Structure formats: C-alpha cells, structure tokens
Amino acid sequence: MSVHLLAEPIAAASLTSGRFWSLVAALAGVIGLIAGGLALARMRSGNARRGAFVALTxxxxxxxxxxxxxxxxxxxxGTGYGIVGGFIALVLGLLAxxxxxLALSRARRVA
Known part of the structure; x- marks a missing residue:
C-alpha cells in the first residue's frame, strides 16, 4: 500500500526558486511586449527591425x-513551484x- 502525501501550501509572500524563475520569465515576456509595441509604433525609423528582434528573442x-x-x-x-507564474510567462512570451x-514582417515590407 502506497501513501501519497499532499504538498503543503507555501505562504504567498515567500519567494521560492520556482516563483523566482517564473517571475524572470514573465519579465522577459513583458520586455518583449514593450519592445514589440514600440517597434510597431515606430515602423518608419531604422530601429523598428532591432526592436522586432528584441521582442521575438x-x-x-x-x-x-x-x-x-x-x-x-x-x-x-499554492505549493511554491511557480506554476501559475509559469503559465503567465508562457502566455506573455507567446504574445511577445x-x-x-508581426513587427519584423512589417519592417521587411517598409524597408
């Protein structure tokens, strides 16, 4: 007979390694969204292509x-592994x- 122990909830205020890495990944997605938005807004300038590469990366x-x-x-x-932040980072990264x-494809047409 095997006994399965449920994971104990971790306090929301504690920063575990999983939560830290999900925050770092989400921050990369936010930076990509900002860079991509700026690249789309400044399509006529020469920095649009660079911003598109930054957003994509x-x-x-x-x-x-x-x-x-x-x-x-x-x-x-709630277990401290950062799974919610990981899913948020996946969505933000996909959007970025x-x-x-999109900015890269438009920059190619403008150039």
Whole structure:
C-alpha cells in the first residue's frame, strides 16, 4: 500500500526558486511586449527591425522559461513551484513573440 502525501501550501509572500524563475520569465515576456509595441509604433525609423528582434528573442526566452517552470513543477497552485507564474510567462512570451514576428514582417515590407 502506497501513501501519497499532499504538498503543503507555501505562504504567498515567500519567494521560492520556482516563483523566482517564473517571475524572470514573465519579465522577459513583458520586455518583449514593450519592445514589440514600440517597434510597431515606430515602423518608419531604422530601429523598428532591432526592436522586432528584441521582442521575438525576449518572447522566446519567456516561453522557454515559463515552459521549464511548468514542466518542473511537482504541485499545483499554492505549493511554491511557480506554476501559475509559469503559465503567465508562457502566455506573455507567446504574445511577445507574435508581436515581434508581426513587427519584423512589417519592417521587411517598409524597408
């Protein structure tokens, strides 16, 4: 007979390693969204292509970090593994990658 122990909830104020890495990945996604938005807004300038690359790269990094946190989590929400932040980082990274790709494709047409 095997005994399955449920994971103990961790206080929301404590910063575990899983929560830290999900925050870092989400921050990369936010940076990518900002860079992509600025690249779309300044399409006529020469920095639009650079901003699109930054957005695309930051978005992919955010998705990779969020995916790692979600894959490594051994418990659900509230256990301290950062799974909620990992999912948020996945979504933000995906949005940043889409905006970066869109800005890059528009920058090619403008140039």
């Amino acid at each position: 930051a978005g992919l990094l955010g998705m990779a970090g969020g995916g790692y946190v979600v894959a490594a989590a051994e418990g659900g929400p 990658a889409i905006v970066g790709w």
